[in-house]
Amino acid sequence: MFSLGYLLQQTMNGVVLGCIYALLALGMTVVYGILRLINFAHGALITLGAFFTYFILVRLGIPLVATIFLVLGFGGLMGLVLDIVAYRKLRGGPEVALLITSLGFYTFIENFMKMVVSPQPYAFKAPSYLTTIFRTSFLTFRTIDLFIIGASIAIMWCFHLFIKKTKMGIAMRAIAENLEVASIMGIEINRVISVAFVLGSALAAFTGFMWGAKYGQISYDMGFLTGVKAFVAVVVGGVGSVPGAMVGGVILGLAEILSTAFLPTYFSEYRDGIVFAILILVLLVRPSGIMGVKEEVRV
Amino acid sequence: MRKINKFPELWFLVGGLILLVGVFLADHLLNRYLVHILILMGIYSITTVSLNLTNGYTGLFSLGHAAFMAIGAYTSTLLAFPIALREAYELPLLPSFLGGPEYSWPFFPALVAGGLLASIAALLIGAPVLRLRGHYLSVASLGFMVIVTTFAKTLRGITRGSMGINAIPSYTNIYWTYLWLFISVYVVWRIVNSRFGRAMLAIREDETAAQALGIYPMKYKLLSFAVGAFFAGVAGGLYAHFTKAIRPFEFSFFLTFQIVTMLIIGGMGTTSGPIVGAASLIALRYALKPVEEGLQIYGLIELIYATLLIVIMLWKPEGIMGKRHSRMS
Numbered sequence: 001m002f003s004l005g006y007l008l009q010q011t012m013n014g015v016v017l018g019c020i021y022a023l024l025a026l027g028m029t030v031v032y033g034i035l036r037l038i039n040f041a042h043g044a045l046i047t048l049g050a051f052f053t054y055f056i057l058v059r060l061g062i063p064l065v066a067t068i069f070l071v072l073g074f075g076g077l078m079g080l081v082l083d084i085v086a087y088r089k090l091r092g093g094p095e096v097a098l099l100i101t102s103l104g105f106y107t108f109i110e111n112f113m114k115m116v117v118s119p120q121p122y123a124f125k126a127p128s129y130l131t132t133i134f135r136t137s138f139l140t141f142r143t144i145d146l147f148i149i150g151a152s153i154a155i156m157w158c159f160h161l162f163i164k165k166t167k168m169g170i171a172m173r174a175i176a177e178n179l180e181v182a183s184i185m186g187i188e189i190n191r192v193i194s195v196a197f198v199l200g201s202a203l204a205a206f207t208g209f210m211w212g213a214k215y216g217q218i219s220y221d222m223g224f225l226t227g228v229k230a231f232v233a234v235v236v237g238g239v240g241s242v243p244g245a246m247v248g249g250v251i252l253g254l255a256e257i258l259s260t261a262f263l264p265t266y267f268s269e270y271r272d273g274i275v276f277a278i279l280i281l282v283l284l285v286r287p288s289g290i291m292g293v294k295e296e297v298r299v
Numbered sequence: 300m301r302k303i304n305k306f307p308e309l310w311f312l313v314g315g316l317i318l319l320v321g322v323f324l325a326d327h328l329l330n331r332y333l334v335h336i337l338i339l340m341g342i343y344s345i346t347t348v349s350l351n352l353t354n355g356y357t358g359l360f361s362l363g364h365a366a367f368m369a370i371g372a373y374t375s376t377l378l379a380f381p382i383a384l385r386e387a388y389e390l391p392l393l394p395s396f397l398g399g400p401e402y403s404w405p406f407f408p409a410l411v412a413g414g415l416l417a418s419i420a421a422l423l424i425g426a427p428v429l430r431l432r433g434h435y436l437s438v439a440s441l442g443f444m445v446i447v448t449t450f451a452k453t454l455r456g457i458t459r460g461s462m463g464i465n466a467i468p469s470y471t472n473i474y475w476t477y478l479w480l481f482i483s484v485y486v487v488w489r490i491v492n493s494r495f496g497r498a499m500l501a502i503r504e505d506e507t508a509a510q511a512l513g514i515y516p517m518k519y520k521l522l523s524f525a526v527g528a529f530f531a532g533v534a535g536g537l538y539a540h541f542t543k544a545i546r547p548f549e550f551s552f553f554l555t556f557q558i559v560t561m562l563i564i565g566g567m568g569t570t571s572g573p574i575v576g577a578a579s580l581i582a583l584r585y586a587l588k589p590v591e592e593g594l595q596i597y598g599l600i601e602l603i604y605a606t607l608l609i610v611i612m613l614w615k616p617e618g619i620m621g622k623r624h625s626r627m628s
Contacts, residue, residue, distance in 0.1 A: 036434070038434055038437055038438060086609065086612075086613060089613055090612070090613070093616065095434070096358070096360050096434070097612055097616055099360060099434055099437060100360075100559070100563060100608065100612055101608075101609055101612045101613070103362075103556065103559065103608070104560075104605045104606075104608035104609040104612060105605070105609065107553075107556055107601060107602075107604070107605035107608075108602060108605035108606060108609065110601075111598035111599075111601040111602040111605065112598075112602060114597065114598035114601075115596050115597070115598045115599070115602065119597065119598075224552065225445070228438060228441055228442070231438050232438065232442070235435065235438070269449065269452065269453045270449055270453065272445050272449060273445060273446040273449040273450075275442070276439070276442025276443065276445055276446055277446070279438065279439060279442050280424070280427055280428070280439060280442070283427050283428055283431060283435060283439065284427040287430070287431050287435075
């Protein structure tokens with residue numbers, strides 16, 4: 001039963017899920033690094049992105065390339081709206097106010113979706129070119145798996161370059177390091193934070209599309225656990241660290257899939273629990289995460 | 300000093316007597332539907348008061364209250380379930396160290412046991428997480444909620460899985476509920492107005508400064524988290540013996556979200572805020588229920604709760620009962 005092919009197959013499933021977590025974690029870690037905000041609304045963007053692609057790709061049949069750009073734009077726009085409507089007003093206040101507001105936005109969007117699209121899950125029938133099956137002696141996979149892995153690697157690489165090389169990326173790191181000093185240096189804080197929200201939300205909406213195409217089912221509450229798990233990935237990888245978010249995401253995806261694949265079937269019901277057990281374990285053993293630096297204490 | 304301390308206790312005594320009279324009148328004069336709503340208000344008030352200790356006074360943002368309620372609900376139900384009905388409802392008999400198969404617990408100790416188990420769970424989850432700064436507790440306690448509901452679903456031999464437990468005897472009445480509300484308000488008030496409470500407030504305002512003054516934050520954080528969990532557990536037990544049926548999915552994120560919303564709207568870190576918040580939101584829910592059912596738009600109440608939360612956060616973050624106080628940065 002546990003042959004090499006099975007191991008490879010499950011590893012690949014884990015990597016695909018891990019890529020999705022990693023993309024979500026990227027957006028979360030940048031926002032957390034700057035604002036110390038666990039953005040629960042990030043999860044809602046997954047749901048919104050998934051339904052957005054469902055309506056334009058599956059219902060209207062808009063070509064894939066156009067869909068990708070539209071969903072990225074849609075997610076970015078939503079992120080910008082959330083930032084301008086709410087988060088900007090709360091900056092400078094207690095950190096917990098941001099957290100509570102994001103919780104409110106998550107619940108708002110979830111129930112809005114529940115009212116608009118019905119509480120029943122939708123079947124996401126991806127176009128046939130995304131679901132073509134390839135069989136090799138060890139692995140069976142579909143185009144969408146390759147697409148997710150390829151797109152994720154490309155996005156992560158671009159994101160890495162963006163953070164390291166561009167002026168905006170350097171400004172983000174500066175703000176994450178010290179908001180006040182960055183502001184004194186003439187960085188427009190609000191603009192940079194908006195960009196962080198836009199990028200993160202665009203990626204979250206995009207992962208909603210990936211999730212739908214890969215798992216074939218979308219529902220109004222799909223984003224909640226996925227979003228929270230993405231934050232677990234952030235903590236596992238190391239808060240505020242961009243490579244850490246990627247590593248954390250992949251580790252979490254692999255742990256989730258491999259634990260269900262190799263433990264007796266009785267344990268498969270504990271799948272969601274395992275992720276949070278990992279969180280508590282990491283917080284116990286290495287609170288700064290795999291790639292994180294120990295957070296200094298500021299008064 | 301003693302003289303100042305005596306007066307508020309006297310007020311609690313007077314308030315308790317007035318409450319008793321009020322509850323007695325409500326029980327005899329109001330119809331069953333209104334009493335039902337009053338009991339629900341009481342139960343939610345207990346949870347909100349207890350969440351206030353953790354989230355409001357100590358500044359830890361826990362999102363695991365539904366999990367503690369679940370622990371309390373299941374524990375007290377399993378302890379107090381009548382022996383005669385256990386077989387019919389596929390519930391296990393008590394093991395010998397809990398009194399043996401011939402015994403089922405009275406209501407009050409069963410509630411306390413549920414609360415204590417919830418506190419022990421809070422200590423276990425708090426020990427690794429509360430050492431850290433930042434809002435790790437929010438995510439870890441949310442994760443804890445997922446773990447608890449997973450266990451409630453999978454331990455079929457004890458909890459009957461997703462079917463839940465039905466036919467729970469309805470021990471909860473308006474007197475029990477308001478007795479526990481009174482106890483929880485008194486305990487929280489007593490903690491907050493003591494050395495412990497001042498340490499908690501200091502941690503909320505500035506943990507580093509508190510440490511510099513010789514306060515060991517971990518001790519106070521754990522205490523407030525565990526006491527909060529105790530009353531959440533008790534409220535869970537009351538809830539189970541009130542609705543007469545519990546299922547794992549009831550103790551979900553939305554339950555936590557409701558309690559958090561009640562606390563925020565009432566005002567975090569105030570004595571009366573949690574009760575005002577809980578009572579007004581329950582009233583709102585029952586006022587909106589006919590609308591939701593009439594228009595067949597499910598999710599409307601949640602949507603309104605979320606909108607209220609956002610509006611309060613943006614324009615009156617101190618809540619209805621809160622006073623705006625200037626913070627030093």
